[in-house]
Amino acid sequence: MESAQMLDILGNENRRKILQLLSDRPCYVSEISGRLGVGPKAIINHLGLLEDTGLIECRVDDQRRKYFNIADNMRIEVAVSPHSYAVSVHTAPINTRYHLKHDDDETSEVQKAYATSALTELNREIRNTKSKQDELARKQQGLQVEFSELMDVCMDAIDKVADNPLQAEILYALLKNEHSIASLSYNFTIHPSHISAQVLTMAKRGLIEYTIKDKQQYWKILESENETGDEQ
């Protein structure tokens, strides 16, 4: 699933409401239409878009009536800061190997007692999982702030290190990502020969280095290993 497609999907309130309903249980079109107070034609249209992403699927029940359910575990993260814009989508197929078929026989009292104790145990595990999720979310946010602050300190260092504004632009771009001369040239709309001259100057000064991928040079900031001790 493409992130842009998913953000377009989530940008509509009714589609968000449909996902919320389906995350509770599978639904017929008529149910969704009734709960949202929106005509079935519009609902079918939204469901079609959702189906295209693979996030929901359509099935047919015993009476041959169509219903919809969520078909995937999807997670999308958007992180925006003064130095970064990142969107990531993760999906994981639903794993139903644990889902045992329900017997039509009457459940015995012994089975009920067993299931009761299993349920309260499962409930505890669910609480645990949720609190772990909250903790990870807090950590993620902490890292994002850390990243943002690191970039701020870098801006100061770049100001001091660069001989001219173009060098500063190049260093800033390389801090975020590896780049070829061609992609730097394209991003800054500056002729490759100018980029190349600055890049070589900085390479000589031991500021940046390149790696070869697919026969192309990708430039990046030198990663510190050698402790330079020439601070007088």
Place this chain on the structure above:
Amino acid sequence: MESAQMLDILGNENRRKILQLLSDRPCYVSEISGRLGVGPKAIINHLGLLEDTGLIECRVDDQRRKYFNIADNMRIEVAVSPHSYAVSVHTAPINTRYHLKHDDDETSEVQKAYATSALTELNREIRNTKSKQDELARKQQGLQVEFSELMDVCMDAIDKVADNPLQAEILYALLKNEHSIASLSYNFTIHPSHISAQVLTMAKRGLIEYTIKDKQQYWKILESENETGDEQ
């Protein structure tokens, strides 16, 4: 910032492109308009919506020209699975205490050498932070799958434990969240007296319990502590 407002903002391709541009550096309206190939009127409209969320802000440069920059660290996560729909938005104000003002004096060679070594060190820290972020994202996704699988097992247990479909519905709702009788009644559009009768039956059987908040009873699945050993 409300999550619905933020998802509406991100649901538009041009607004996403504007955020991406600003995450690189502050921009004038004319720059944004040029880069996106979209008229300035439409851009100003998008910028206004973005400004309303507090995510970007407008400033004035030395020549009294307006420019825009990102004003916040924002992180939004949407997780959808067959048993959950969760949207969370975290924001953290930009912390600029590390950002030292750049001296207008010429930087000395010694300062340059020092800044160079600082930059390569910072670069390493940035790579570390990024790989930690990737790791947390993987863990988050793992937990979401775990949660989804736990819910599947719970569905089986609920099928066995419940005396009737309404009890099953109530248990499923309580597994996700604590609820008052009133909110269960509202969600299922079933009269509170019917809900109440089922809830009391299940409480007697030691399946659920309540806590008091703001003088109201909130029901939840019993959390396992007492090992029930009556499995024959």
